Amino acid sequence: MRVLVTGGAGFIGSNLVYALVASGHEAGIVDDLSTGSVANVHPAAWFRRLDVLDPALEGAVAEFRPDAVVHLAAQVDVQRSIADPERDRAVNVGGTEAVARAAARAGARRMLSASSAAVYGEPETLPLTESAAKRPSNPYGASKLAAETALVEALEGTDVDPVSMRFANVYGPRQDWRGEGGVVAIFAARLAAGDSPAIYGDGLQTRDFIYVGDVVAFIMSGLLSEGPLTGQLPDGPAYNVSSGIQTSVETLASLLTSASGGTVEVAHMPARAGDIEHSALDPAKAAHVLGWRAHQPLDAGLAMTWRWFLAANGRD
Numbered sequence: 001m002r003v004l005v006t007g008g009a010g011f012i013g014s015n016l017v018y019a020l021v022a023s024g025h026e027a028g029i030v031d032d033l034s035t036g037s038v039a040n041v042h043p044a045a046w047f048r049r050l051d052v053l054d055p056a057l058e059g060a061v062a063e064f065r066p067d068a069v070v071h072l073a074a075q076v077d078v079q080r081s082i083a084d085p086e087r088d089r090a091v092n093v094g095g096t097e098a099v100a101r102a103a104a105r106a107g108a109r110r111m112l113s114a115s116s117a118a119v120y121g122e123p124e125t126l127p128l129t130e131s132a133a134k135r136p137s138n139p140y141g142a143s144k145l146a147a148e149t150a151l152v153e154a155l156e157g158t159d160v161d162p163v164s165m166r167f168a169n170v171y172g173p174r175q176d177w178r179g180e181g182g183v184v185a186i187f188a189a190r191l192a193a194g195d196s197p198a199i200y201g202d203g204l205q206t207r208d209f210i211y212v213g214d215v216v217a218f219i220m221s222g223l224l225s226e227g228p229l230t231g232q233l234p235d236g237p238a239y240n241v242s243s244g245i246q247t248s249v250e251t252l253a254s255l256l257t258s259a260s261g262g263t264v265e266v267a268h269m270p271a272r273a274g275d276i277e278h279s280a281l282d283p284a285k286a287a288h289v290l291g292w293r294a295h296q297p298l299d300a301g302l303a304m305t306w307r308w309f310l311a312a313n314g315r316d
């Protein structure tokens, strides 16, 4: 299968491209390298350095002729979305529309597009199923929600089956610890520097952590599935991609600290206004439709992430 991955030089995208190539598929990458890195680009992958909003996108996608497109390129920084909501919307909504139109014109049959747990905002009950209320609490969540609608509208009447993947908190090798990053990557960077993980608030806030290898496995089963993925209940083309397990940030810090061979000692900072208290996404729909489940236990996933982190920073 020929699979085009936008954002394929980023964290999740590069893990996906490596898995695609290892399974004998042809992988193509479109990435502007704004947060991704050329070092992440698989040497066997077709690669165009391009903004998904660039008018040259359509020609590039047509040149690669994908059977399927996985759209991961996005403005991913919540703080930046608050500072510049127009740019966030342009990239996340306009970019999804542009990729969807290019995918349809190039004859792709399926498009899986990255959405986020951020579309739900503060939950009423946990775990969140796909049909739960969507009240995003920041512009990033709002643009991801609008992108889900834009995806379906752009592909209406075409032969492309649209899927929106609502990722929980993804962690693992190649996650960037600079900038917004993910909490696991940021904690790992602090531990490697000999500092304690710094937690906002009391650390009892919970998140649903999912290992990047499990996310890649979801995408692979979505790509290879023969039946249509859209129209399945609940919430049509949207799928939670999650472990369904709530883990407190304090427990996460403690597990990562033990993986690093250190002793548990965390620093606390004032809670951040607008941060969600608890989160967990119900993965039952993905299990029912695709037979997919997250397998990686958190302690083992963190140990693999720590080993990668040391190697990437030349400390192993």
Ligand SMILES: NC(=O)c1ccc[n+]([C@@H]2O[C@H](COP(=O)([O-])OP(=O)(O)OC[C@H]3O[C@@H](n4cnc5c(N)ncnc54)[C@H](O)[C@@H]3O)[C@@H](O)[C@H]2O)c1
Residues within 6 Å of the ligand: 006, 007, 008, 009, 010, 011, 012, 013, 030, 031, 032, 033, 034, 035, 036, 037, 050, 051, 052, 053, 071, 072, 073, 074, 075, 076, 091, 095, 114, 115, 116, 117, 166, 167, 168, 169, 170, 171, 176, 182
């Ligand atoms: N990592 C998580 O925990 C998480 C959670 C929920 C949703 N997501 C979503 O998953 C997707 C991948 O996230 P990630 O964690 O791998 O982030 P990442 O920053 O590592 O990857 C994003 C990639 O997209 C590229 N990119 C950004 N804007 C672009 C543009 N306009 N044109 C072309 N390329 C562009 C970047 O250079 C980067 O390589 C994003 O859509 C993100 O919103 C991630």
